[in-house]
Amino acid sequence: MxxxxxxxxxxYPDPITFKRGTRLVVGEIYEGNEEWENWYFCTITNHSGGWVPAQLIDQNEIPGYGVANDDYTAKExxxxxxxxxxxxxxxxxxxxxxxxxxxxxxxxxxxxxxxxxxxx
Structure with a gap:
């Protein structure tokens, strides 16, 4: 416990939430608190975006795009x-x-x- x-x-009152296989537009990497490394600001269709752990993003051949390899919500x-x-x-x-x-x-x-x- x-x-x-x-x-x-x-x-973030409206956290980004998606299912495995969702196409992501991958933006900036988080820079700031050293304890919070490997977070990317991503957007999806019909959502303004949110922070997503790098481990959940399969990078596409096209720079700036990826696919989610697991279900995710940024709900804090x-x-x-x-x-x-x-x-x-x-x-x-x-x-x-x-x-x-x-x-x-x-x-x-x-x-x-x-x-x-x-x-x-």
Missing amino acids: FIATDQHRSE LDVDEGDKFQVIKCVNGWFWCQRLSDNETGWVPVKILEETEYTL
Whole structure:
């Protein structure tokens, strides 16, 4: 189990979401926080875009385009200090996890979660 040591608020109310095989327009690579490497800003039909891990993008022969090799959503969870989570996977500085209080799933920055002993 992991516990939040700080709060986090998503800045993306309409996260990019797609299925495996979706064609992606691959834009800029994220530059900033060193803990969040290998994220590309991608767009899809009928969506303004969002950040996608490089591991999910099969680059096309045409520069700037790719195909999703897995289902994905960029949904971030709003987190309050003390929230408890079950971590499902870690990708490029973010945990995909489930909040234990309401079973909601989404991305949470690794840096605000701390592993703790599980107690009932």
